[in-house]
Amino acid sequence: MPDTDTAAGAAARAQEQRPLKLSEPLKVGPYTLRHRVVMAPLTRSRAGQPGNVPAPLNACYYAQRASAALIITEATQVSLQGQGYAWTPGIHSREQVEGWRRVADAVHEASGLMFMQLWHVGRISHPSLQPDQMPPVAPSPVKPNAETFIENERGEGELAPCVTPRALQLEEMPYLVRQYWRGARNAMKAGMDGIEVHAANGYLLDQFISSGTNRRTDEYGGAPAQRARLLFEVLDSVCEACGPQKVGVRLSPLSTFNDMHDDDPEATFAYIAGKLNDYGLAYLHIVNPATASVERGVPPEERAQRMIDLIRRTYRGVLMIAGGFNGQSAEHWLEAGTADLIAFGRPFIANPDLPARLFAQAPLNTPDPATFYGGGERGYTDYPSLAQERGEAPKAVIDDRWR
Template sequence: MSATLELPAATNPASESRPTEQRLLFQPIKVGRFELPHRIVMAPLTRSRARQPGNVPSALNACYYQQRASAALIVSEATQISMQGQGYAWTPGIHSREQVEGWRLVTDAVHEAGGRIVLQMWHVGRISHPALQPDGMPPVAPSPIRPESMAFIENEKGEGELAPFVTPRALQPEEMPYLVAQYERAARHAIKAGFDGVEVHGANGYLLDQFLCTGTNRRTDAYGGPVENRVRLLLEVVDAVTKVWDAEAVGVRLSPMGAANDIRDDDPLTTFTHATRELNARKLAYLHVVNPAMGALENKTTPDAAAMQMLQRIREAWHGPLMLAGGFDADTAEQWLREGRADLVAIGRKFIANPDLPERLRTHAPLNADDAATYYGGGEKGYTDYPSLAQERGQAPKACVDESWR
């Protein structure tokens, strides 16, 4: 694999030159237990629209996901495995009976439309605030290092508000089995909720990523220091989850070289190559990687050599289906698939405004523009009111009807 990549020129797009039936993006693929009709995955998207009180998925959420069921696979929005795992206002959980029942509305709606959906299991670690924690306790983390930036909380008026992060409490060794048990419980709840599989969120500066990376893990016990120790919690979680689900229904998300949520690692090449090798030995359904070359793809520039080296190492260490997320359009997705850099691509923001995104990409139809002001919180506006092609042509109702899912 080359350390550099020449992106497709505007005058020579990769997908425009091939009939749809010859484009890899639209070829079926087997991923673990999943027989997928094409390669376009809906990436996890936090939208902060869980019903209150209780952070419970509702009919509105069922409508939203049902609209997007034409994705090859839907990875649900990140879902907290416990009250302690919450880091943002109004995000859904999977730890209460009401939440399980709410998610059942969602999975039934997706399945009714012919789709497949996996639950992304989430613990944010230090990326939280006492206002979101049980009894106002400080968030937990590998080490007591306060992140930069701000937390998104609900204020006394019931409105979203930004508040400075606080210094987290370092988890004690005796707490680790209980933490792993939270993931195992969430995996069992995902079965009751009707999901097709689960994804362990080990990316984007959240708890498992915090243990992986040296910038947030200063521990000197069995969970800190050398990479073999820093990867321990991630592997314990994966091993617990695969006792509940067959490994062929389990994926993991990593973000090598990521900087989200004030995360960093002194030697990401070593850290994430080692983590990938360990995960590969567990024969999971897929590995979901946040593309370190995302910025270059978005800006149509040549990716950094270090980013491409990282991707090459992961490709060599991981022998199963590899999903990459970040920066793709139809042309670059097709090119990367053909060059063997990935087997599937996960697309996020484009799915927000284009519920039928695979069909739009397949037919080269125009894409709706998304409204960033409606990303988080609120109701139907900016959530379920984006039209499909069929709706634009008057061939389908103008709005998703969610009453049947109440």
């Protein structure tokens, strides 16, 4: 008879030696990703001023993280009206296009791949950030119980409560769609490899999708198909601008962030996920409904698990999930077939070489929340890589080629 202890030990060693699913390549649209660790979009409020223009500091930050299989840029507003937080970058001016081109060039020089996330915040804004101090816009005049980040009279950032938004008029819808089309065209001019349409986290497109914020009685309100109409009009325009294989969509089913809720999210997101199959997109990206459970290392709650299963079952393309993952839980979800890609947010803030750390099962740096929004290099480009910690690489500097 075989020695069971020896057999068990051999099996354990074989398991340890087997390549991680995280490290496997994957075809996404026209690209073959080197592995499955994606950098999630992360608002950092460090765009150059005036004009919310990406600066050399931003190019350095993204180039440091170019070992991600794919970088999704921080949310980038498609218009002045689309801004909801101080010092966030846009993609609607010539100067912004040039600034993003320097960022894209830096990432490509470091062998990275980069999609731009297009963003309109809708009601999650403040008159001080809007053209002519106007109220923010939304599907319906429903005031959110939420705050946004503004620049005060002293030039400092501070939180401010959101106000009651103005309901968009029917004749404004084509103009909104055009903003996204222009943003996609500008992003491709800037050298981006693709586009992600931000329809999550309680911002404009999500506000139209959700029954709690969309109380319209015209063709943009009512049943899920009507509430999702603006999303698909935007998606049509963005796909026209750069091709569907270079487009992803982000959704946040069951999320309550920014004071959101939907009366029947299962019906709403089953409709959207099913219709997305018609497009041949690069991927669908969802904010994990089970983020809190994953962070605690416990199984997802029943409703969250049902939503994840519904989307996995309904959407037939590449599925990316973000929220709460570490290396072990990410590997488990990939092995189970629940996701095809895992997007990491805060771990990428403090670990510019996150893929290498995950593959080597090395310790991770801890991010400093005090430096998440606004500021300069501290908490942005000064987190060390493994090689720097070992004295094998110099400290990152802002390259003159990015200026």
